[in-house]
Amino acid sequence: MKSPLDGRPPTLELIDKDGRLSAFRVRPRELTPLGAKLADAISSILGLGLLVASVATLPDWRHPALPELAVAIGGTIAGIWILRIIAREAFRVNTRIDLDLESIRVRRLRGWERFDRRLEHRFVLLPHDGTERERRRNDLATREASAHGHVVQKPVYYGDSFHVVLVYAGHRVDLLSVYGRKQAASIVARLQYCDQMLEQEAKRVGARTNPHVGAEWHDSPGGI
Template identity: 60%
Template structure:
């Protein structure tokens, strides 16, 4: 027996196929990801939590006159499990949800000030760009690494901006940053999902008749005797 086909809209980012007020096809994409600043914050909080758990679990043991192996193993286990659990909670709390809606005639993104809308009938595409601060971060890391090496030390600074990307809507030649994502795989998945939904909407627009849509009309194959020749 054949297994059911997996929907291309499953997985991350969360995506829901729906219809707009006119009954036309639309998609709601709601990625929930870390930004480089929030990733750095989450790692800092996790480090403090780890030190706190270690202090709470090990200081009482050090004050005991006799240290038993089972108590030491229990303290290590509780510390490790507690750290990873609280780290997961911290990472989830630091994630940012971005609401993006793609309709037949427009693309919308939710900002703090409200919805921003862009006409899908105008030439556009979704792309992934390296973070603007990645090069500056790399230069700072190179300088810090050379200084440490000169003192006989080994330094491996954490990378945040170098592992972060901008999800961008290129709109009639203009760059519109939709969101910033920490993690190449997560950012690439968001762009791929937006591109997929955009292609489905283009195909649906052709099917129902999109009118004079430059973005869609340019994808129709031209043949002699077509409407453009009238």
């Protein structure tokens, strides 16, 4: 049977010495919109260089034969595709999120940031803050190109990106930014699942440690 923790993001379930659930370690490794943009730009530049090199190696590059030119162009397209995959993989960002019965922790550049899991909280997905700015910039570029008789379609990065957010006691805490709705949604779903499992375990632990839970009630004098 498939485990609920299979797939992305990589997640480790921790069990204590008594066999009880104690924590989860969630390790997303995803592209940010800026990372995706830089990766695509770098792969395009390298691809252009690859095209120039491919044409230059033709026997008669000034008047290349059609089959040889087709091979050069096809190889360049395949090379750009491979370069884009490699570049995007290189620009992925690792995020470390730990959840236990009492806390939620996220690793920042300056160290761990800790939040009390017993306070009101939830994990949500929000559109990236740069979405509207990118849309206006792309609309302007499209209108300017149209005014000169050109047709352009600008790539969308921030419009396809989302913030994975911890809403903590009424405050917004951005955990990470993710390029791609499917990837971002899978992270939120995983965090929600882990949080739910820990909440159930916390209630079981509370029931075991609270002597009043499950105890027999007796009528007291003057009781209703």
